[in-house]
Amino acid sequence: MADTHAGTTGEPGRRRGRDETEEERADRMWTELIQEVRVAQMGVQILFGFLLTVVFTPKYDDLSDVNQTIYLVTVVLGAVTTGALIGPVSLHRLVSGRSVKPQAVRWASRLTLLGLVLLLVTMTSSLLLILRVATHDGFVPYLVAGVVLWYLLCWFVIPLWTRYRHTSR
Template structure:
């Protein structure tokens, strides 16, 4: 049974509470990974080799920092919304919006992850290695985050 589906005997309010709790657990995992990547990116600018980056690498670095900051904001948005809507009986709407934000954040985190790998390989190996790894990363993410769930959904229908 899909988490969003109502369980037997479960009220819409109870389902919203359950789905909210599941979303919060997912956000905890996402936030940890985002914090690690953001910390890595922030530290890079203060390393001696940062001055050796070429224009493409610097541009990629800046884009990655902005994406990492966006991921942090997206991960914290449901919590901020919850604080503003607390005790206003808006949990069902809050869960819907938080679900959208989590999906958007997955896209951003996927982009940051692929981009960080590309930047590291571009600096340490070569640009072709970085492009190849980035392309592979995108394919793997799409397969695991989209393809597998679609296959699982088909298997239960």
């Protein structure tokens, strides 16, 4: 008996939803993932480049020990964030032509999600450092916490809510 669901052809290897094979789906998902990574990479590379220059400014020597520690942690976070967000490109290059695109997409997606979490922590640390240096007011931790909540809402809560709300069961 023929399946009447939209997008289902009854052919082996075809999935419900879009009329595409597993390989076609992996190709599409890879293209979408790389576009997302490009956006995140741009931001993290600019931030990381800026962070690398701070240590060479006269102001760095005037930072308190706590602020210098926050700076060093932020630089390391920027480096590992860059690694996670560039990882999908390296993964693709090293496995290209090996007929493992669906698996590569899964791993690249995991690296990208890890990179976004690390970017959240890097941005938080950067903001904390900048606000601590710019002002000595006691509201800095609250302001940073508010921005972190905003990032969480924009980057995770709304997407996960949308996924939950609009994914067909």
